[in-house]
Structures are given as structure tokens and as C-alpha cells.
Amino acid sequence: MPSTARDLTLEHFRWIGGHADVWAIFRDAKALAAVVAALVEPFRDEQITAVCGIESRGFLLGGAAAVELGVGFVPIRKGEGLFPGDKVVRQSSADYRRLRHTLRLQRSSLGPGDRVLMVDDWIETGSQAAAVRSMVEECGSTWVGCSVIVDQLTGAPKKNAFSTIRGLLTAQELPPCES
Ligand SMILES: O=P(O)(O)OC[C@H]1O[C@H](OP(=O)(O)OP(=O)(O)O)[C@H](O)[C@@H]1O
Numbered sequence: 609m610p611s612t613a614r615d616l617t618l619e620h621f622r623w624i625g626g627h628a629d630v631w632a633i634f635r636d637a638k639a640l641a642a643v644v645a646a647l648v649e650p651f652r653d654e655q656i657t658a659v660c661g662i663e664s665r666g667f668l669l670g671g672a673a674a675v676e677l678g679v680g681f682v683p684i685r686k687g688e689g690l691f692p693g694d695k696v697v698r699q700s701s702a703d704y705r706r707l708r709h710t711l712r713l714q715r716s717s718l719g720p721g722d723r724v725l726m727v728d729d730w731i732e733t734g735s736q737a738a739a740v741r742s743m744v745e746e747c748g749s750t751w752v753g754c755s756v757i758v759d760q761l762t763g764a765p766k767k768n769a770f771s772t773i774r775g776l777l778t779a780q781e782l783p784p785c786e787s
Pocket residue numbers: 662663664665666702703704705728729730731732733734735736737
């Protein structure tokens with residue numbers, strides 16, 4: 609059983625269609641606890657007031673990270689009409705599949721005093737994280753950073769644009785992609 613997130617490498621990752629599959633982590637209680645603790649560790653002294661996460665795996669990891677930090681969770685949704693009756697902040701982005709999404713955040717969930725951490729399973733283009741940052745800042749809140757399990761941006765020329773993203777592992781540290 610892994611005791612730290614770095615022990616996960618060989619046991620818990622697979623590649624599917626060139627993308628990291630992390631679902632096995634969720635089934636392993638010790639692995640899940642180690643990953644959630646590692647995701648929030650660099651941000652424990654950052655006075656985080658809210659953790660946000662994009663559906664679907666960002667909901668699971670973000671909710672757990674929020675509990676770990678003792679703060680609330682802010683959902684980012686992809687569908688229209690999922691926050692009925694609420695004022696919604698929207699931002700569109702194109703993800704790693706080149707699919708355009710409109711991400712949505714409840715306007716009432718964040719305010720000027722908030723310091724926000726985003727948590728997700730992996731980052732590839734960083735497009736969705738950038739969209740979330742933009743929405744957080746539109747609410748007048750402070751974007752502290754984004755914590756992910758797998759950082760596939762590392763080494764990419766655009767890395768500097770996403771310097772607030774921290775990954776537990778880079779794609780190069782995972783088992784090789786099966787052909
Ligand atoms: O860096 P990007 O290119 O923006 O892509 C990263 C996003 O893609 C994945 O989510 P996905 O849309 O596959 O949703 P899922 O959690 O429902 O699988 C991942 O969980 C990130 O949210």
C-alpha cells in the first residue's frame with residue numbers, strides 16, 4: 609500500500625488513448641488519502657478559504673481536499689441550467705480533445721475575501737484551469753493556484769503561463785503509454 613503520493617506511480621495509473629487514467633486511486637483508501645493530503649500540502653499556509661473543482665473528477669478530489677483544509681467546496685459545472693435560479697459566471701475553453709466547453713460557477717459562491725485553490729486529477733493543455741482562474745478573478749477573489757495529480761504540461765513551452773499549477777507527478781514519471 610502506498611504511504612505517499614509518489615509511491616503511486618506503478619500501481620495506480622494507466623494510459624487510455626494517450627490520457628492518464630487515475631480511477632484506480634479512488635478505489636484504494638490509503639492511496640486516496642495520500643493523494644488528497646499531498647494535493648493540499650503545498651497550500652496549507654496559504655489561507656485558502658475555498659477549494660473549487662470541475663466536474664466530474666474535480667468534484668471528488670476537490671471535495672476531499674476541501675475537507676482536508678477545513679474549507680468549503682465550489683463546484684464548476686459544464687452544463688447549462690445546473691445552477692437553477694442563481695446568477696452564473698461563465699467562461700468558455702477548449703480542452704485537450706479540442707472540444708469547447710462553457711464552464712459555469714455560481715456567482716454567490718465566491719467574493720472578494722476568498723483565496724481559492726483549484727484541485728483536479730490532471731492537466732493537459734491547462735485550458736480549463738485558465739478558464740476557472742478567470743472566473744474566480746471575475747468574482748473578485750484571489751486565485752492561489754491549481755493542484756493536480758498528473759501535470760502533463762511540464763516541459764511544454766506554455767508552462768510559464770501556468771506557473772501556479774502544481775502536479776504531484778509529471779507524465780514522464782508514469783508507466784509508459786501502451787501502444
Ligand atoms: O488541461 P485541459 O486540457 O483543460 O484538460 C484537463 C481537464 O480534462 C479532464 O477532465 P475531463 O474534461 O476529461 O472530465 P472528467 O473529469 O469528467 O473526465 C481533467 O479532469 C481536467 O479537468
